[in-house]
Amino acid sequence: MSAPTEATDIEAGLLDQQLTAGRLQAAGQWTLFWHKFKKHKLAVLSLVIVGLIYFVALFAEFLAPQDPAKFDPRFTYVPPQAIGWFVDDGAGGSRFQPHVTGFDIKVDAKSFRRIFTPKPSEIIPIGLFVKGQSYKMWGLFDADIHLIGPLEKNKPFFLAGGDRLGRDLLSRTIHGTRISMSIGLVGVSLSLIIGMILGGISGYRGGLVDRVIQRVIEFIRSVPTIPLWLGLAAAMPKDWPPLQVYFSILVILSLIGWTEIARVVRGRFLSLRSEDFVIAARLDGVSEFRLIMRHMMPSLYSHIIAAVTLAIPHMILAETALSFLGLGLQPPIVSWGVLLQDTQNLRAITQAPWLFVPGICVVVAVLSLNFLGDGVRDAADPYAK
Amino acid sequence: MPSNAAPNAKPVLTVKNLAVEFPVHKSVVHAVRGVSFTLSRGETLCLVGESGSGKSVTARAILQLVASPGRITAGEILLDTGSGELDIVKLGALGRGIREVRGRRIAMIFQEPMSSLSPVHTIGHQIVETILLHEKISKEEARKRAAALLDRVRIPNPEAALDRYSFEFSGGMRQRAMIAMALSCNPEILIADEPTTALDVTTQAEILSLLRELQRDRGMAVLFITHDMGVVAQIADRVMVMFKGEMVEQADVFDLFERPQQPYTKALLGSVLKLETPAPRPPRPAEESPIAEISDLSLHFPLNVGMLGKPAAYLKAIDGVSLTINKGETVGVVGESGSGKTTLGRTLLRIYTPTGGQVNYWRGDGVEVDIARLSKREMKSLYSEVRMVFQDPHSSLNPRMTVYQIISEPLRTNTAMSEREMRDRVAELLMRVGLPADGGERYPHAFSGGQRQRISIARAIALRPRLIIADEPTSALDVSLRHQVLDLMRGLQDEYGLSYLFISHDISVIRYFCDRVAVMKNGKIVEIGDVQQICERPEHPYTQTLIRAVPRPDPRLRLSAPA
Numbered sequence: 001m002s003a004p005t006e007a008t009d010i011e012a013g014l015l016d017q018q019l020t021a022g023r024l025q026a027a028g029q030w031t032l033f034w035h036k037f038k039k040h041k042l043a044v045l046s047l048v049i050v051g052l053i054y055f056v057a058l059f060a061e062f063l064a065p066q067d068p069a070k071f072d073p074r075f076t077y078v079p080p081q082a083i084g085w086f087v088d089d090g091a092g093g094s095r096f097q098p099h100v101t102g103f104d105i106k107v108d109a110k111s112f113r114r115i116f117t118p119k120p121s122e123i124i125p126i127g128l129f130v131k132g133q134s135y136k137m138w139g140l141f142d143a144d145i146h147l148i149g150p151l152e153k154n155k156p157f158f159l160a161g162g163d164r165l166g167r168d169l170l171s172r173t174i175h176g177t178r179i180s181m182s183i184g185l186v187g188v189s190l191s192l193i194i195g196m197i198l199g200g201i202s203g204y205r206g207g208l209v210d211r212v213i214q215r216v217i218e219f220i221r222s223v224p225t226i227p228l229w230l231g232l233a234a235a236m237p238k239d240w241p242p243l244q245v246y247f248s249i250l251v252i253l254s255l256i257g258w259t260e261i262a263r264v265v266r267g268r269f270l271s272l273r274s275e276d277f278v279i280a281a282r283l284d285g286v287s288e289f290r291l292i293m294r295h296m297m298p299s300l301y302s303h304i305i306a307a308v309t310l311a312i313p314h315m316i317l318a319e320t321a322l323s324f325l326g327l328g329l330q331p332p333i334v335s336w337g338v339l340l341q342d343t344q345n346l347r348a349i350t351q352a353p354w355l356f357v358p359g360i361c362v363v364v365a366v367l368s369l370n371f372l373g374d375g376v377r378d379a380a381d382p383y384a385k
Numbered sequence: 386m387p388s389n390a391a392p393n394a395k396p397v398l399t400v401k402n403l404a405v406e407f408p409v410h411k412s413v414v415h416a417v418r419g420v421s422f423t424l425s426r427g428e429t430l431c432l433v434g435e436s437g438s439g440k441s442v443t444a445r446a447i448l449q450l451v452a453s454p455g456r457i458t459a460g461e462i463l464l465d466t467g468s469g470e471l472d473i474v475k476l477g478a479l480g481r482g483i484r485e486v487r488g489r490r491i492a493m494i495f496q497e498p499m500s501s502l503s504p505v506h507t508i509g510h511q512i513v514e515t516i517l518l519h520e521k522i523s524k525e526e527a528r529k530r531a532a533a534l535l536d537r538v539r540i541p542n543p544e545a546a547l548d549r550y551s552f553e554f555s556g557g558m559r560q561r562a563m564i565a566m567a568l569s570c571n572p573e574i575l576i577a578d579e580p581t582t583a584l585d586v587t588t589q590a591e592i593l594s595l596l597r598e599l600q601r602d603r604g605m606a607v608l609f610i611t612h613d614m615g616v617v618a619q620i621a622d623r624v625m626v627m628f629k630g631e632m633v634e635q636a637d638v639f640d641l642f643e644r645p646q647q648p649y650t651k652a653l654l655g656s657v658l659k660l661e662t663p664a665p666r667p668p669r670p671a672e673e674s675p676i677a678e679i680s681d682l683s684l685h686f687p688l689n690v691g692m693l694g695k696p697a698a699y700l701k702a703i704d705g706v707s708l709t710i711n712k713g714e715t716v717g718v719v720g721e722s723g724s725g726k727t728t729l730g731r732t733l734l735r736i737y738t739p740t741g742g743q744v745n746y747w748r749g750d751g752v753e754v755d756i757a758r759l760s761k762r763e764m765k766s767l768y769s770e771v772r773m774v775f776q777d778p779h780s781s782l783n784p785r786m787t788v789y790q791i792i793s794e795p796l797r798t799n800t801a802m803s804e805r806e807m808r809d810r811v812a813e814l815l816m817r818v819g820l821p822a823d824g825g826e827r828y829p830h831a832f833s834g835g836q837r838q839r840i841s842i843a844r845a846i847a848l849r850p851r852l853i854i855a856d857e858p859t860s861a862l863d864v865s866l867r868h869q870v871l872d873l874m875r876g877l878q879d880e881y882g883l884s885y886l887f888i889s890h891d892i893s894v895i896r897y898f899c900d901r902v903a904v905m906k907n908g909k910i911v912e913i914g915d916v917q918q919i920c921e922r923p924e925h926p927y928t929q930t931l932i933r934a935v936p937r938p939d940p941r942l943r944l945s946a947p948a
Binding site for chain 1: 734736765768769772773775777780781782783784785786794795798799841844
């Protein structure tokens with residue numbers, strides 16, 4: 001027999017090859033989730049971008065230099081101005097003064113186009129947190145401070161150029177962010193509710209209920225979406241106020257969008273139903289409601305977040321497509337899709353390519369939401385190998 | 386039994402100071418550290434160790450098959466090619482060099498033959514492809530060779546078998562086909578990574594004897610990886626014991642079993658041998674009173690339900706089973722996969738509803754009920770008396786709940802305990818099953834397999850049950866942990882007066898733990914009786930085959946290979 005201490009050491013080693021409980025060992029599921037998510041660098045970057053976009057959406061009035069509806073026909077299709085940092089101080093040197101320059105405007109007699117030539121002599125100083133046009137923040141209280149703008153009110157300031165009516169495209173795009181991104185978020189929450197309830201019932205109950213719901217989903221998915229949207233949008237009375245149109249569009253989009261989420265939820269329920277730990281909970285005498293809410297749902301959260309993140313870009317694209325075709329949101333509501341309507345004519349492409357800025361925003365938003373969704377989905381199951 | 390290898394045979398494979406590392410979470414896991422061994426022609430070297438000991442990684446490193454992000458960081462793997470030595474480490478994982486070695490010189494068979502064979506190609510196609518990859522012969526010739534190989538591994542009707550798919554074969558047949566494929570290019574070395582672990586014990590015996598026979602005929606060197614000391618005793622010439630990535634001991638199989646040198650080897654063998662003798666049991670009382678009486682129970686699943694809802698046939702998962710469980714008794718149910726033993730356990734808790742027969746159960750208050758006919762609500766009241774312990778402690782504990790939440794769940798729904806009382810009770814239960822009382826705030830993944838099974842047991846006994854259905858509670862555990870869990874269950878039995886229905890495929894565990902045992906096959910009980918009598922004097926031919934096939938951890942009791 002070996003010495004007793006040695007024997008117990010070996011016994012302990014045999015008993016338990018457990019590593020010393022480090023931070024990860026004892027961590028909860030969200031810690032593990034975050035740990036895995038962090039490894040997906042693209043997803044982390046996308047998370048930052050998506051965060052920024054929603055920040056812009058939230059503080060649109062403050063961030064936009066001008067009122068999106070303010071028009072000035074003098075500046076029809078004005079090109080973007082570049083920011084200069086230094087101005088001559090008259091004594092041969094230069095001093096720091098961020099500024100943009102004004103324009104010489106000539107009207108071409110043949111084509112009636114306006115020709116803008118930068119006029120270096122006309123300096124328009126700009127600054128941060130300047131007083132500009134007044135607005136109602138979130139429709140609640142009055143304010144007139146803008147993040148960036150000309151120090152002198154009403155001087156031309158078009159960082160992203162102007163549109164057909166001489167409105168500031170940057171301001172309009174920023175305001176469009178709010179509508180487009182909120183359509184995504186609100187529309188998806190609506191689809192989420194429908195999808196989770198129907199998918200949950202379908203997966204948990206099984207049998208006839210499951211079959212009926214699945215056939216309905218298949219039917220909805222088989223209908224070509226654009227004609228369906230068109231039909232539903234066309235059915236909307238033309239005299240509805242813009243806000244009501246906005247909500248109807250939301251309902252239309254989510255009535256179609258819930259199917260994807262319902263499928264995810266159903267699949268998870270089906271596989272969870274026969275998991276040992278769910279059977280074990282049932283044998284603990286747990287009620288059906290508690291079984292679903294306490295034992296099955298927590299395994300679904302991360303999958304649902306992933307499904308939602310991946311569904312938002314669909315919503316955004318759908319809204320953009322509808323509005324682009326002129327069947328979605330109507331002016332004066334500003335969304336990325338509405339802004340893109342201006343690019344439908346050839347003139348925009350040849351003369352004012354900056355009108356595509358909202359399009360770039362759509363691409364960036366959709367891409368980063370997709371990458372974010374991918375990252376979340378990969379991290380969704382921290383216990384998978 | 387002398388070793389097949391000539392005493393001073395030149396080794397065909399020499400591994401020197403092999404090290405494999407896996408970078409994980411900014412740290413590095415040393416899966417294999419400084420392992421050295423040699424393998425000679427005609428010799429079987431067994432790599433044995435528990436899960437996580439690095440034995441499989443070692444085997445895979447030899448073929449440069451270490452899964453990413455793992456990599457070989459040091460050492461040499463020298464293969465004697467006949468014309469000098471080839472260092473496999475230097476070949477890298479890609480390229481022509483290593484492909485020449487794989488299959489051609491060193492072949493490998495895996496644990497799960499279903500996932501190693503392609504389901505969309507016929508067996509013949511896969512073997513022929515392997516042959517054509519390495520040799521320039523015509524397709525017809527290759528096919529002829531493939532048929533001969535299938536014949537060699539004793540697959541009946543080899544010509545027809547060539548045109549069948551892997552899913553048409555049983556597990557044992559698939560493993561035979563895998564072996565045939567591995568042999569197709571006459572490799573010098575065969576690496577077998579737990580080739581029989583997924584198989585039933587009778588099939589395992591056949592595969593082992595086949596491997597031994599093939600080795601003798603061809604003079605191959607075999608590197609055999611296993612966790613089962615019984616298999617080691619059956620097949621090894623030499624044994625290398627691994628623990629936590631390091632070699633513990635290397636010895637001749639007889640020396641190792643009879644004169645183990647290292648404490649770890651002693652402890653490992655001790656825990657294996659402990660299961661070889663039944664645990665001491667108090668004698669059964671003269672007057673038995675039953676707690677549950679199963680009579681003529683059957684569960685038929687309809688198959689191929691047609692258009693009119695008329696099943697073409699029935700799968701008879703349980704087919705007229707009668708069995709009595711007495712108070713304080715442990716009844717074992719043993720059988721191979723598909724015998725219906727797990728289904729039987731689950732039917733007793735109405736996870737499945739039986740299609741015929743009855744299960745009379747005497748409740749704690751003396752009332753007799755028929756479980757087969759209880760309503761859902763009535764069944765619920767039984768859940769506190771009849772509990773279940775599952776096979777896989779990884780899947781039976783909700784990964785998203787803390788241990789406290791898991792163990793307190795039955796208390797919460799079945800008792801009126803306050804949160805504070807539950808905390809005390811859970812702490813007490815954790816201590817009882819041998820875990821720290823403050824472990825309740827951790828999640829299950831912070832515990833090892835054995836500890837998790839203890840948590841499962843704590844959950845099962847939380848309500849002071851009367852009958853526990855234990856479905857292979859030790860199968861997912863390393864052998865050194867098995868008897869500890871069994872001893873714990875035995876202690877709880879004395880303390881609570883529990884009865885167990887103990888389901889297992891492992892005869893040694895049954896013999897160690899049970900009073901009586903029922904042998905199941907195809908949904909029927911073929912033999913039932915005292916555990917000693919069944920293990921030593923089985924009467925039914927199937928039981929005899931089953932008992933004989935169990936590899937005993939003693940190289941002197943080696944089964945002779947059939948001629």
